[in-house]
Amino acid sequence: MKLYNLKNHNETVNFAKAVKLGLGQQQGLFFPVKLPTITPIQLSEILKLDFITRSTEILSKFICNEISKDKLYKHVKKAFSFKHPLQVPITKNIHCFELFHGPTLAFKDFGARFMAQMIFSLNTKNESVTILTATSGDTGAAVAHAFYKMKNVRVIILYPKGKISELQEKLFCTLGKNIKTISINGSFDDCQKLVKEAFNDKKLKESIGLNSANSINISRLLAQICYYFEAFSLISEQQRNNLVVAVPCGNFGNLTAGLLAKSMGLPIKSFIACTNANDTVPRFLQNGKWYPKKTVSTISNAMDISQPNNWTRIEELFYRNKWNLKELRFGSVSDDITQETLKELFQLGYVSEPHAAIAYRLLQNQLKKDEFGLFLGTAHPAKFKNTVEKILNNNISLPDELKNRINLPLLSYNINPDFNKLKEFLVEN
Numbered sequence: 113m114k115l116y117n118l119k120n121h122n123e124t125v126n127f128a129k130a131v132k133l134g135l136g137q138q139q140g141l142f143f144p145v146k147l148p149t150i151t152p153i154q155l156s157e158i159l160k161l162d163f164i165t166r167s168t169e170i171l172s173k174f175i176c177n178e179i180s181k182d183k184l185y186k187h188v189k190k191a192f193s194f195k196h197p198l199q200v201p202i203t204k205n206i207h208c209f210e211l212f213h214g215p216t217l218a219f220k221d222f223g224a225r226f227m228a229q230m231i232f233s234l235n236t237k238n239e240s241v242t243i244l245t246a247t248s249g250d251t252g253a254a255v256a257h258a259f260y261k262m263k264n265v266r267v268i269i270l271y272p273k274g275k276i277s278e279l280q281e282k283l284f285c286t287l288g289k290n291i292k293t294i295s296i297n298g299s300f301d302d303c304q305k306l307v308k309e310a311f312n313d314k315k316l317k318e319s320i321g322l323n324s325a326n327s328i329n330i331s332r333l334l335a336q337i338c339y340y341f342e343a344f345s346l347i348s349e350q351q352r353n354n355l356v357v358a359v360p361c362g363n364f365g366n367l368t369a370g371l372l373a374k375s376m377g378l379p380i381k382s383f384i385a386c387t388n389a390n391d392t393v394p395r396f397l398q399n400g401k402w403y404p405k406k407t408v409s410t411i412s413n414a415m416d417i418s419q420p421n422n423w424t425r426i427e428e429l430f431y432r433n434k435w436n437l438k439e440l441r442f443g444s445v446s447d448d449i450t451q452e453t454l455k456e457l458f459q460l461g462y463v464s465e466p467h468a469a470i471a472y473r474l475l476q477n478q479l480k481k482d483e484f485g486l487f488l489g490t491a492h493p494a495k496f497k498n499t500v501e502k503i504l505n506n507n508i509s510l511p512d513e514l515k516n517r518i519n520l521p522l523l524s525y526n527i528n529p530d531f532n533k534l535k536e537f538l539v540e541n
């Protein structure tokens with residue numbers, strides 16, 4: 113697979129190089145030169161396959177000329193070796209597609225674990241690698257657990273101090289060994305800016321073998337395509353004919369993956385890009401002006417992102433497919449409405465959490481009479497226990513993944529959002 117740098121189309125790389133580099137020159141994201149497609153007959157065949165075999169087929173459309181299908185199958189099997197996504201009916205025409213049954217209870221497990229497989233298999237010279245990653249709560253845990261104790265790999269995770277849940281922090285800041293975590297006195301956007309600045313420092317990048325496990329890395333994104341096909345395989349023929357998928361969005365990697373699935377030929381009628389009050393994209397889609405405001409803290413903290421990294425990839429995908437951005441449905445939801453929606457879902461017998469609740473709200477508001485809606489359950493409610501229990505006045509029991517870490521000490525360092533401070537840390541630790 114060849115990819116080009118969205119900021120410099122003359123910079124082209126193959127999949128292995130893109131995975132190893134992470135970012136291109138001038139902090140440009142890599143994007144496939146060819147967008148693979150499948151015919152309706154091929155689609156009906158792969159929908160009959162099991163999740164691992166089907167995911168291998170899908171990923172091989174992108175990378176088969178670099179990784180054999182047999183080898184890819186082994187990597188996918190290892191990466192997706194946890195309870196598969198579940199489809200949960202909420203109302204007659206709305207179901208939740210739960211993606212949070214992995215080791216860190218969030219959808220990020222799919223992409224992070226696949227990337228870890230790729231980094232491991234591509235590092236044939238046993239070079240030292242530093243995976244620098246910014247998180248607003250879930251990527252950090254997924255990446256930390258995916259790369260934990262991996263030879264020659266050091267993971268450094270930056271997260272906004274006091275802006276992720278206590279249990280999100282416990283899940284990845286208590287591991288130690290090759291996982292180092294730094295709380296930043298700022299926002300997620302400040303963390304992501306520091307990650308991108310590190311890529312600008314050529315000497316530093318080469319000396320520490322810098323990479324990133326954010327959706328910056330194409331391997332993260334490709335893996336996330338697979339669960340959209342799984343969702344489609346689980347619904348009926350009739351539901352498939354008018355499917356609308358509501359995606360809770362922050363960095364917009366999840367939506368990018370869904371659109372890549374549609375671009376391949378998965379006949380999803382429409383997507384809804386759902387944000388919280390950090391609504392740069394909904395405002396842009398409304399008035400055509402790209403104007404990120406100061407990031408505000410909300411109860412859907414993992415979506416507290418005003419400068420979404422993947423928006424340029426989404427625009428490129430619309431351009432390449434000659435789609436009209438007006439086809440993309442969108443909306444933003446305030447904390448008050450998110451809280452009301454959590455209560456509404458609870459009354460329907462479903463305990464959710466703020467991120468998925470935002471997607472459900474917008475799906476409820478925008479679904480048309482003959483349409484069937486899926487909203488993505490992107491994290492286990494227990495990760496936001498304090499918030500959800502307070503809103504629902506209902507106890508949430510902790511899964512073992514959290515129970516086993518809640519009493520462990522936090523090992524994080526703390527710095528200001530200052531690149532020189534981060535560079536000092538990267539060089540000295």
Ligand SMILES: Cc1ncc(COP(=O)(O)O)c(C=O)c1O
Pocket residue numbers: 218248249250251360361362363364365366367414415467468490491
């Ligand atoms: C629980 C949860 N939901 C939704 C999102 C948004 O996903 P994306 O960043 O891919 O848009 C994130 C992370 O960003 C998340 O952690």
Ligand SMILES: N[C@@H](CCOP(=O)(O)O)C(=O)O
Pocket residue numbers: 220246247248249250251252325326327328362363365366414415421
């Ligand atoms: N919400 C994310 C933010 C980073 O997203 P990514 O897909 O670019 O890793 C998180 O949980 O950290």
